[in-house]
Amino acid sequence: MNTVIFRTVAPYLASLMVLFSIFVLLRGHNEPGGGFIGGLIAASALAIYGIACGVAPVRRAIYFHPLQIAAFGLFLAAVAGLMSLAGGNAFMTGLWVFPEIGGVELALSTPMMFDIGVYCVVVGAITSIALALEEREVE
Numbered sequence: 001m002n003t004v005i006f007r008t009v010a011p012y013l014a015s016l017m018v019l020f021s022i023f024v025l026l027r028g029h030n031e032p033g034g035g036f037i038g039g040l041i042a043a044s045a046l047a048i049y050g051i052a053c054g055v056a057p058v059r060r061a062i063y064f065h066p067l068q069i070a071a072f073g074l075f076l077a078a079v080a081g082l083m084s085l086a087g088g089n090a091f092m093t094g095l096w097v098f099p100e101i102g103g104v105e106l107a108l109s110t111p112m113m114f115d116i117g118v119y120c121v122v123v124g125a126i127t128s129i130a131l132a133l134e135e136r137e138v139e
Helices: 004-027 035-053 055-062 066-086 110-138
Strands: none
Touching: 004 035, 004 110, 035 055, 035 110, 055 110, 066 110
16 A cells, blocks of 8 residues: 555655644643543554655654653653652642743643653554564565
8 A cells, every 4th residue: 555645645644643642642631632642643643654654764753762752751751750759749649830931821730741751652662563563564
């Protein structure tokens, strides 16, 4: 199924899917969504791009090795949990900060930090598996 149309459309489709995955990630605190499903959408986008264009362009596009992305996500999720211990609360207790940037109040929280960590773990792990399977299929 490696047609000219698919190879032409795949980069645009992957870009839209990654944008949608970020929307789902950030929407997940108030409505359905979050880090896991957002990460699955992003990993699917990278898999589609890999099927259409090959493994090497995907590796160039993500810049970091997928397992490094997963490790960073695991570190971020753990730090999100440990921040509550530093504040004298139970592990994984949600903490919020409301800085004002340019006259707009921005709500930052440890649950959002945890979700971003989960997003990175899912993207890294699933992308690593998909790329390994696609490389093996070529041989």
